[in-house]
Amino acid sequence: AQKITQTQPGMFVQEKEAVTLDCTYDTSDPSYGLFWYKQPSSGEMIFLIYQGSYDQQNATEGRYSLNFQKARKSANLVISASQLGDSAMYFCAMREGWGQGGKLIFGQGTELSVKP
Amino acid sequence: DAMVIQNPRYQVTQFGKPVTLSCSQTLNHNVMYWYQQKSSQAPKLLFHYYDKDFNNEADTPDNFQSRRPNTSFCFLDIRSPGLGDAAMYLCATSTSGRNQETQYFGPGTRLLVL
Numbered sequence: 001a002q003k004i005t006q007t008q009p010g011m012f013v014q015e016k017e018a019v020t021l022d023c024t025y026d027t028s029d030p031s032y033g034l035f036w037y038k039q040p041s042s043g044e045m046i047f048l049i050y051q052g053s054y055d056q057q058n059a060t061e062g063r064y065s066l067n068f069q070k071a072r073k074s075a076n077l078v079i080s081a082s083q084l085g086d087s088a089m090y091f092c093a094m095r096e097g098w099g100q101g102g103k104l105i106f107g108q109g110t111e112l113s114v115k116p
Numbered sequence: 117d118a119m120v121i122q123n124p125r126y127q128v129t130q131f132g133k134p135v136t137l138s139c140s141q142t143l144n145h146n147v148m149y150w151y152q153q154k155s156s157q158a159p160k161l162l163f164h165y166y167d168k169d170f171n172n173e174a175d176t177p178d179n180f181q182s183r184r185p186n187t188s189f190c191f192l193d194i195r196s197p198g199l200g201d202a203a204m205y206l207c208a209t210s211t212s213g214r215n216q217e218t219q220y221f222g223p224g225t226r227l228l229v230l
Contacts, residue, residue: 046221107158
């Protein structure tokens with residue numbers, strides 16, 4: 001079964017508007033972390049934002065915010081005031097457990113295109 | 117600036133000819149990872165080093181090996197590359213127990229197998 005699901009293969013947004021990228025996850029581990037990464041066409045994976053399973057507040061980093069709904073097991077990324085440079089592939093990822101170095105489980109990604 | 121560096125950015129090799137990809141980091145992180153990412157797919161973990169301890173993923177082919185001679189450097193060796201090994205190879209680092217164990221990635225090496 002998929003542990004991380006991103007149901008939107010591609011999204012379009014108008015410059016300066018907000019956009020939400022969906023991510024749902026599945027785990028039985030009470031301790032986990034959720035990450036969003038941006039991958040431009042150059043290939044580098046750029047860390048955007050993190051949400052821990054025990055965090056009470058939704059994470060925010062500049063124009064990025066994470067809409068964390070634990071009961072629904074969703075961790076949607078909201079990008080406010082989209083810019084042309086936001087056009088990229090966006091990956092949601094989950095890390096189960098801590099302390100020993102472990103793998104990130106990635107979703108299939110959402111390709112975001114920002115229109116001028 | 118502290119960072120994760122991968123060399124080369126592009127590597128062309130011949131079918132069956134051994135190739136080594138390198139990764140270095142100035143973050144002093146104790147964990148280093150190698151991911152394989154094929155076109156239009158999500159990254160897939162091959163293995164990682166927790167300090168000097170090597171952790172192989174169960175489905176990583178034997179054709180892929182890794183070395184970590186010190187904290188800063190980690191190498192990915194492909195002993196006999198096949199056409200199916202053409203991919204982006206991403207190195208990442210993290211610090212266990214701190215900073216949410218966020219993984220920071222290098223720019224990647226695109227491998228082409230002829």
